[in-house]
Amino acid sequence: xxxxxxxxxxxxxxxxxxxxxxxxxxxxxxxxxxxxxxxxxxxxxxxxxxxxxxxxxxxxxxxxxxxxxxxxxxxxxxxxxxxxxxxxxxxxxxxxxxxxxxxxxxxxxxxxxxxxxxxxxxxxxxxxxxxxxxxxxxxxxxxxxxxxxxxxxxxxxxxxxxxxxxxxxxxxxxxxxxxxxxxxxxxxxxxxxxxxxxxxxxxxxxxxxxxxxxxxxxxxxxxxxxxxxxxxxxxxxxxxxxxxxxxxxxxxxxxxxxxxxxxxxxxxxxxxxxxxxxxxxxxxxxxxxxxxxxxxxxxxxxxxxxxxxxxxxxxxxxxxxxxxxxxxxxxxxxxxxxxxxxxxxxxxxxxxxxxxxxxxxxxxxxxxxxxxxxxxxxxxxxxxxxxxxxxxxxxxxxxxxxxxxxxxxxxxxxx
Numbered sequence: 098x099x100x101x102x103x104x105x106x107x108x109x110x111x112x113x114x115x116x117x118x119x120x121x122x123x124x125x126x127x128x129x130x131x132x133x134x135x136x137x138x139x140x141x142x143x144x145x146x147x148x149x150x151x152x153x154x155x156x157x158x159x160x161x162x163x164x165x166x167x168x169x170x171x172x173x174x175x176x177x178x179x180x181x182x183x184x185x186x187x188x189x190x191x192x193x194x195x196x197x198x199x200x201x202x203x204x205x206x207x208x209x210x211x212x213x214x215x216x217x218x219x220x221x222x223x224x225x226x227x228x229x230x231x232x233x234x235x236x237x238x239x240x241x242x243x244x245x246x247x248x249x250x251x252x253x254x255x256x257x258x259x260x261x262x263x264x265x266x267x268x269x270x271x272x273x274x275x276x277x278x279x280x281x282x283x284x285x286x287x288x289x290x291x292x293x294x295x296x297x298x299x300x301x302x303x304x305x306x307x308x309x310x311x312x313x314x315x316x317x318x319x320x321x322x323x324x325x326x327x328x329x330x331x332x333x334x335x336x337x338x339x340x341x342x343x344x345x346x347x348x349x350x351x352x353x354x355x356x357x358x359x360x361x362x363x364x365x366x367x368x369x370x371x372x373x374x375x376x377x378x379x380x381x382x383x384x385x386x387x388x389x390x391x392x393x394x395x396x397x398x399x400x401x402x403x404x405x406x407x408x409x410x411x412x413x414x415x416x417x418x419x420x421x422x423x424x425x426x427x428x429x430x431x432x433x434x435x436x437x438x439x440x441x442x443x444x445x446x447x448x449x450x451x452x453x454x455x456x457x458x459x460x461x462x463x464x465x466x467x468x469x470x471x472x473x474x475x476x477x478x479x480x481x482x483x484x485x486x487x488x489x490x491x492x493x494x495x496x497x498x499x500x501x502x503x504x505x506x507x508x509x510x511x512x
Contacts, residue, residue: 105140105144107313108156108157109143109239110238110239110313110314111239111313111317112157113140113239114212114238114239115211115212116136116139116160116164117133117136117215117236117237118212118214118215119164119202119207119211120132120136120164120168121215121274122202122214123199123202126218126267126272126273126274127269127270129236129264129267129268131171135168135171136164139160139163140160142163143156143160143163161203164203165199165200165203169195172195211274212321212324213276213328213331214274214276215237215274216233216237216289216292216321217277217289218272218273218274219232219233219236219237219292220233220284220285220288220289221270221272221285222281222284223266223270223272224263224266224267224272225259225262225263225266227259228262228266229263230291230292230295231245231249231256231259231263232260232263233292234292234296237321238292238296238314238317238318240314247299248296248299250465276330276331277330278330282331286331286335290336290339290395293318293321293325293339294318294339294342296321297314297318297343299311299314300312300314300315300317301315301346301347309353309354309358309360309500310350310353312350315343315347315350319340319343319344319347322336322339322343326340326382333389334386334389334391334396335386335391337382337385337386338383338386338393338395338396339399340378340382341378341379341383341386341395341403342379342399342402344376344379344382345376345399345403345405345406347375348372348373348375348406349371349372350372351370351371351372352366352368352371353366354500359500359504360503360504362504364411365411366411368409368410371406376406379399379402379403379406380403380406382399386399392429393429394430397423397425397426398426401419401422401423401426404418404419405419414445416442416446417446419442419445419446420439420442420443420445420446420447423435423438423442424439426439427439433462436455436459437456437459437462437465437468440452440455440456440458440459440471441471444456444471449474449476452471452475453472453475453479456472456475457472464495465495466492466501467492469491469492470488470489470492470501470508472484472485472488473485473486473487473488473505473508476488477511477512482512485508485512489505489508490509493505493506
């Protein structure tokens with residue numbers, strides 16, 4: 098991959114959601130496809146120009162200018178004034194006003210506002226519930242169909258169908274681009290937070306074959322979460338709890354792989370490499386999250402992450418407390434991955450036999466590489482190399498990550 102392609106991939110993922118949010122605000126949510134076409138044309142033009150002339154000094158500014166020019170040309174050429182979002186159509190009474198207003202929309206604070214509006218539009222109650230998070234991950238976060246399928250433990254075909262149904266509904270339903278308040282806010286905010294959570298997880302445990310960690314996705318999740326924490330309607334305890342969780346997890350980036358890209362397990366990580374600034378941010382947001390009567394799943398996951406962050410050594414980790422928190426979490430969110438993590442904590446708190454029993458009682462993870470790796474680990478601790486090898490070999494067949502593949506082979510060699 099050339100330098101231009103690497104830069105383009107990183108920048109396009111980071112900036113495409115911003116531009117799409119702004120242009121959707123211009124054309125209206127029902128004309129989402131028009132806005133998307135302008136963004137895609139802008140990105141293609143950038144790739145062609147940069148290959149010929151090199152990457153400009155301010156590549157993001159280049160993209161914004163190109164997008165602005167394209168949308169202005171399209172409005173003039175096709176006379177799409179009637180299609181402009183009604184809440185700003187009155188601003189476009191002349192070409193000068195049109196230019197000024199579009200310039201205004203590309204200012205940083207306006208782009209942030211547009212992204213917030215777009216997030217909540219994607220979670221409008223008229224859209225199918227299963228499609229709402231999918232829309233956010235696809236439109237604002239730039240995840241591929243396969244990446245979204247991994248996040249949902251689904252497949253490409255199902256995700257494609259979700260997006261098609263959602264876009265069909267968008268074209269036929271008047272949906273305002275606004276941040277809701279009152280009774281509408283809680284449910285839609287929950288959906289937005291879930292999308293950000295899944296985005297961070299895809300970055301933290303990437304299913305990409307070449308990258309274990311996709312830090313750009315995690316940073317984007319932190320950025321979107323921060324936007325929510327700064328808005329008067331969405332700066333709620335559960336928003337702070339999610340940010341706390343993400344900061345605790347992000348503090349370990351530099352300790353999770355060696356210089357050759359090999360995985361370093363939590364038990365073997367150099368805790369001096371953990372980012373103290375991010376741990377402190379996690380603690381600060383956890384304190385903010387505690388200022389309310391409600392406890393969300395993010396509160397409990399952040400508390401679990403805090404126990405890991407505060408342990409000076411792996412051996413001093415309070416696994417009993419972590420196991421108890423996972424039991425509480427299962428009551429709020431009884432999904433298989435919570436059951437899986439509870440089983441792991443049980444194995445460390447009460448021994449590998451109890452951990453193995455807990456894992457074997459879980460249904461629905463038979464095709465999950467982490468599940469079989471964990472079973473292999475517990476069987477290895479129980480001095481049962483045959484069962485350990487069987488599960489490790491299954492995990493190797495299921496994983497898509499080269500780094501994970503190498504780690505599991507090392508485990509087999511050590512049996």
